[in-house]
Amino acid sequence: MSIAQNLQNILAELPTEVTLVAVSKTKPVGDILQAYQAGQRIFGENKVQEMTDKYEQLPKDIQWHMIGHLQTNKVKYLIPYVSLIHGVDSLKLLQEINRQAARFDKKINCLIQVHIAQEETKFGFDAAEIERLLHSDEFKSFQNIQVSGFMGMATFTDNQSQIKAEFTALKNIFDQYKNLILPNFKAEILSMGMSGDYALAVQCGSNMVRIGSSIFGTR
Ligand SMILES: *Cc1c(COP(=O)(O)O)cnc(C)c1O
Numbered sequence: 001m002s003i004a005q006n007l008q009n010i011l012a013e014l015p016t017e018v019t020l021v022a023v024s025k026t027k028p029v030g031d032i033l034q035a036y037q038a039g040q041r042i043f044g045e046n047k048v049q050e051m052t053d054k055y056e057q058l059p060k061d062i063q064w065h066m067i068g069h070l071q072t073n074k075v076k077y078l079i080p081y082v083s084l085i086h087g088v089d090s091l092k093l094l095q096e097i098n099r100q101a102a103r104f105d106k107k108i109n110c111l112i113q114v115h116i117a118q119e120e121t122k123f124g125f126d127a128a129e130i131e132r133l134l135h136s137d138e139f140k141s142f143q144n145i146q147v148s149g150f151m152g153m154a155t156f157t158d159n160q161s162q163i164k165a166e167f168t169a170l171k172n173i174f175d176q177y178k179n180l181i182l183p184n185f186k187a188e189i190l191s192m193g194m195s196g197d198y199a200l201a202v203q204c205g206s207n208m209v210r211i212g213s214s215i216f217g218t219r
Pocket of ligand 1: 023025046067068153193194195196210211212213214
């Protein structure tokens with residue numbers, strides 16, 4: 001099936017309040033243009049160089065989301081182009097985003113990545129670390145970031161009840177901070193769900209899904 005048809009099928013299934021991030025990592029700009037022409041405007045990449053290369057070649061009304069693990073030394077290259085950074089997984093990274101955003105006189109939208117998977121390899125804060133971070137004086141001092149919610153990745157497994165438990169844990173964290181309002185924090189976005197598990201993620205309360213292979217084919 002074509003990219004446009006894949007997109008249409010996915011959008012038909014998603015509730016209207018769920019935002020679709022089309023994950024275009026490793027895919028050529030021609031594929032992205034097909035999705036663009038079908039109406040898609042939000043694309044996700046996981047490498048800074050690849051994102052900036054594609055930014056240069058593609059329409060400027062595309063919103064680029066950084067979805068992967070981001071190294072602090074790459075942040076400065078990303079700031080001019082990125083509209084949302086999903087994977088903020090350490091205080092060090094948050095400090096660097098704030099510092100570089102200030103240099104560009106920008107406010108950068110971020111999601112805090114929460115470690116929900118049992119796998120050691122996935123990045124992110126745990127519940128206690130989030131609590132400490134959001135109540136710290138240092139966090140309140142970050143004037144060039146806006147934290148708009150949370151992101152997480154479930155364990156790579158066929159065990160649906162395990163995935164459901166992990167998504168539910170993330171939704172509970174999201175709900176826990178719904179009423180916390182700070183000048184640079186408001187929990188509005190819950191980014192969870194990929195090609196293999198987005199239906200379950202939406203059932204569990206996701207309002208932003210990151211879908212790659214079901215749109216563009218296997219990588
Ligand atoms: C690659 C990637 C996705 C998309 O994965 P698919 O299985 O192709 O839909 C979503 N989120 C993150 C963080 C990714 O790295």
